[in-house]
Amino acid sequence: MWRTLFYIPERIGSVPLFGLGLLFWLWIAWSAFTLIWTLRRHGWTGEFWNAVVVHGLVAVLIAFLLPRLSVDIPGVYDGAGRPLRGLPVRGYGTMLLVAVLASVGLAIVRARKRGFSADWVANLALWCIIPGIIGARVFHVIEYWPVHYGPVWQTQGPAAGLAAVLNVTQGGLVVYGSLLGGLAGIAFYAWRQKVRLLLVFDLLAPCFLLGLAFGRIGCFLNGCCFGGVCELPWSVQFPAGSFAYLSQLEHGQLALYGIRFREDPRDPDRLPVIVEVLPHSAASRADVKPGEHIAEVNGRRLTGSGGQSPVAVLVEELVANSGNPVLIEGGRGCVCTATGAAPSFTQHPATSGNRPRASTEGVFLHIRTREGGDYVWESRNEIPARSLYVHPSQLYSAVNALILCLFLLAYEPFAKSEGELWAWLLTLYPLTRFILEIIRADEPGSYWGLTIAQVVSIILFALGLATWLYILWRRHLPAGEQTN
Template sequence: MHSIAFQIGRLNIHWYGIFIALGFLAALAVLQYKRKYANMTPDQIFDIGIIAVVGGVIGARIFYVIEFRHQFSGNLLKIFRIDQGGLVFYGGFLLVLVILWLYSRWKKLSIARIFDIYGPAMALGHAFGRIGCFMQGCCFGRPAQHGGVAFPAGSAPALKYPDFATTKIAENGQTFICSLSLHPVQLYESAANLLLCIALLLLFRKVKKVGQIAASYFIGYGLIRFSLEFLRGDHTDSILGMTPAQFIGIFIMIPCGIFFYLYFGKYGEDAYAAGKPE
């Protein structure tokens, strides 16, 4: 994989940044498509899009620095190099939820409806983002017994899972070792998020109460992430024998999703009091 797409002068344009940008545009398109459901104007949709980018990046980077703090012990300025990858989804997700709640109170909007349209938008944007992770070589998987993808020498996967059979020595004596064949777990998650987005969009025609689509996203993504974490090979910390993402998924995302689905099913307002969606 080559993390750099092209150069403009001395500026390297990374695939990671390109796919993050594409993910933002895709998510914004979903939000605009479903804005009438949330009774929002195009300007308000743009506002929450900016919230997603700014709040998401800040929260995701904070969680990454906490989880992989050993990477920054010798150079704190690396904390700001987000162009080189290094975002933890749950960090951005949780911060954005808080900011959206504050925004809904300020604009007197239904937070449940905002979360409903945010679910499929988040899933689609995340699908693009994981392709960026794959191109960058972050969030990599464990060694695969059959198939898999090898990452180039010098990448994070190659440093953790070197395949010494690929060793090459340059004329200057520098050694190059590619990675073992690893599960392309980033692409697995990208495909799963795309399917989740489609399922949530279809659910708009079936759901009866507001908040249940958002709850379905919590459950769906919690299950996806918990399962795929077993194939991840980049973690260093654990909580009760689980990765931080598994802990959040099984103890926060899924239980909250089930609770909100049942709660809104009983007490939530009708999703389409004025008729079915477009």
């Protein structure tokens, strides 16, 4: 897991880089040169106006978006002791860019063999990538609205909620959403250009898979799309605060401060129930009892927290008290790093309403349960540094996509009809994705015991079979009637 690769400083000496700074004016100069060259080559055509739109969008992003994405660079200060700011270059976003460049590059090579120009592919890529990213994000936001985005919108206001929805650099793009959005854009472009749709789909099928392979490596760097617990030699651990770590806390797989807990689905308020108190822990010495439902921690009630589930509130509060840097993403506490030294209260929580402050001795916890339990204990170094070992499901998915991409490229010389590569994609990928979902642990089976990705896989597999039937039907038509 490598969420932030490096930081681009906000200033070079005293010269601002973002906003209306150096980068903006360099981009304006490059855009002017490129647009003049495009105008002389193509005239006042669609290619020119598409280039105007792209260059204009990038200029707007540099001027208005990049300054708002800058953060304090950890551990870097100026001469006055103030933290320096910079633009974080995320591993997920970087691999997403690599995925786009690789898939577009492959598409250009394949398109030239079919008589299409690189400019045609670039315009097609715009109609695929932009709707694809929108579809991927919309799919994710809809799926996780009750857990991540709704609580932010309710507790921090529409501006913060919208910022969380638009923040794709931390992950949160669903493959099937990108497929649906991208297909809609491709279909529209093919209709405008009067190009056979199956021809375009065959052209892009291996490109989709190549981009997906790189994108899944980005998921591994980000820590999302993680697998279930396993003990295989190639299993991996993720650091404290990662998605896998927080999920294991919420599901009672990891102990925190000497207790393991998970949501009780039979409880009307879905309060977390203590499933185990570790022997010889501080919680055990405080006589904390398993089977009781935690209703309050450090003076914070677990119900009525802006739509967050009680167990998520409990995890957020306990992790925040650990003294580690906490990043709240989508209403969910996310620890960026583990600090090693355990924190403590400066005053006993039972007699002070103040939030605890960190020191190197320990941390006092105050928990009340619905059964009447009132427990206070001091815990030292009882915070797991890493998650349990899990399947590297992101890397499984990357290898799977690469193998399918190579299969389609190897099969292409043997294809007898347009649409066969696309039909193979619609039958093989949903099948492998359905299987991979079995070992993933990042989303529950909410639809008849299936995840939403498995439900969509079944639909796409059926669509793939229908595509094969259509191809076979067209083969038996007279030659003059075999048109799309």
